[in-house]
Amino acid sequence: MASFPDYYGILNVPKNASTEDIRQAYKRESLKTHPDRLLNASNEEKKASTEKFQAVADAYYVLSDPQRRSEYDRLSSSRPSSERTNDPSASSNFFRMFSGMFTSGAGDGQSGTAQEQRPNADRVFGDVFEDLLRPEVERHLPVWSWLGSACGAGLGFITANVPGLVVGAYAGNRLGAIRDAKGKSVAAVFAELGARQKVEILHALALKVLGTLYT
Template structure:
C-alpha cells in the first residue's frame, strides 16, 4: 500500500477506531455478505441489500473489506496501521506509508464463515457419490438381489460422499457449487444474519 492508496479501514467497515475484535468481525461479516461477488452473478436474485452494485464493483469492494479485516483483526497489523494513520493526520497526506501486504479475500471469507457455511453447503455429490451408489448397488444385487441392490447403493453412495469431501474445506466445497447455488447460499446467510440483527 502506498500513500496514494491509503484507505481508512475503519470507515470501510463502518466501525469506530476503538472497535473491539468482535465488532470488527461482525462488521466484516456484514460487509462481506453484502459485497461477495458470488451474489452478483448473472441471473441470481440478489437479496436487495445492495441491488445496484455490479459484479466488478463487488469484487473491488470485497477485496477492500478483506484487506480491512486482515489488518484490523490482527493486533500487530492494527497497531502499525493506527500509527501510520495518526502520523498521516499530523504530518499530512504524503507522510508515512503502510506495507502489510494484501489479503486473500476468499481465504478470509472461508475462515470467518466456515461454521455458518457448513450447514448451508448441501454436501454436494460430485463424482464418487454417484459412482459409489452404482457400483455398490451392482455388487449388492449380485450378492443379494433387490435387497442387496438397495443396501449396496445406499452404502456406496455414503462412502462415495465421504471420499468426495475428504480433505476438502467447507469453502472449497462451496466453491464447487453452481453460481446460482452459491448466490442463494449467500443471500440466505445475509437474510439470517443481517436482517435478524445478529450482526
C-alpha cells in the same frame, strides 16, 4: 500517497471496536460485497464488487491482528483526515506502499515478497464462511444432500421461522454434499458450486446475519 484507506469506515466500526466486533463486521460487509452474489452483473459491476470485497478483506486482515492494527493506527494518525477514504482503490495503494510493515502476515496465506503480502480475499472469506455455517454443520448428521436439506429446513423453521428455514435448508443441503465429498471443507465445496447456487446460499446467509436479503 494521495488517499489513505479508512479501514474502520470500510467495516463500519468505531475505532475502539473489539476484535470480536471487527470479526462480526467483516461477516456483514463481506456478505454485502461478495461478487458471487451478482448473478447477472456486467463486467464493470463484477469488477467493482470484487474490489470492494478485497478492500473489506484488507480491512479485516489489518484490524483483526493487534500488531498490524497498531501499525495501521500509527500511520493513520499521521495523515490528515481529508486523505482518509472508504474508496476501495485506496486499499490497493496502501498495500503497495506499506505491505512491508506486515511481516507478521507470513502465516495468513501470504507469499514471501512484499508485493504479494496483500491478503487473498477468497481465503479470508473461506474462514468466516466455515464459521457462519458451523452451527448447521455441527447439529445435522445427513449423509445425502436431500436429507440434509429436509433436516435443515425443519430445524431452521423451528428456531427462526422462515429465515431460519431458508438458511437451514441451504446449509443442510450443502452439508450433505460436503459429507458426500469425503473431507472437503465447506469453503471448498462452495467454490465448486454453480453461480446460482452460490447466490442462493449467500442470500440465505444474509438473512441470517443481516436479517434481510440484499440487492
